[in-house]
Amino acid sequence: MKELDQLIHQPTRLQIMASLTAIGRDDQADFAYLKQLLKLTDGNLGAHLTKLEAAGYINISKKFIDRKPRTYVKATDKGTEAFNDYIKTLKKIIKSR
């Protein structure tokens, strides 16, 4: 059986990936909104996003809207695939019971 992706397996990162894959393939989530939705602090969310970005699972971009910087986060194709594989593996484990 395929090993679980340990990067996604961490509960907070699992929630982040679950939320990002739920919002739609091309859509980007606002950092501030994601923080509020997942009830995380700036630092905590930022740290987990950095790890996911380093693995190529998400893409972080900054935009200036009305001269104010806003950060947007999006799951990449690689990240979506890794997340789907993770779910498949979970289902296999459940079936093997």
Add this chain to the structure above:
Amino acid sequence: MDAENASESLKAVTSAQSRTKRAISARMTSPYLILWGAILTAEFLLTNFYLRYAGWIFGIGGSLGTVMTFLFVRLQLKAGPVLPTQQSKENIRLLWFWLILAAFALGWVFLMAPTNGAQVNAFLCSIVAFAWIVMGLWSDELPLVLLGAVIAVGTFVGYFVIGREFYCLWMAAAAGGIPLGWGLLSRYLWK
């Protein structure tokens, strides 16, 4: 990892995904529900007391609502919880939606041939109900479909059962109060 832990993880994922979808949907739709719910409530209540100004009341209310809707759309595109891509498929869906809505409106006028204010009014409210049902079906949001169905039933009951005397008060609650309450609830419960 054993099967029990895997099952719990899967539940956590499903829950996070549905919470995200519901929260974003509530965030995107609640401003319109609150806006149009408040406008329709005010319009019907004012019409109940100043019937001869109904045309002005609905004209001004509708214009205000349309301007505010455009402002909300602009604000959400710029600073909403989700930034859609420019070529998002939703835009094409939205275009189709308005075309279907226009076809529905033309079909309704052709079939029903409204001859008085109450008919035109019921027609406008049925358009609102229809809009919520279609938007709910396209966004897989059953609560919106239900909301549209409740407004549609409320409109038909108001027109055919309640009668002229209490029609405006009934519609203030059915077409205005329900979406207003729904919008406020979803805004503050599902944030």
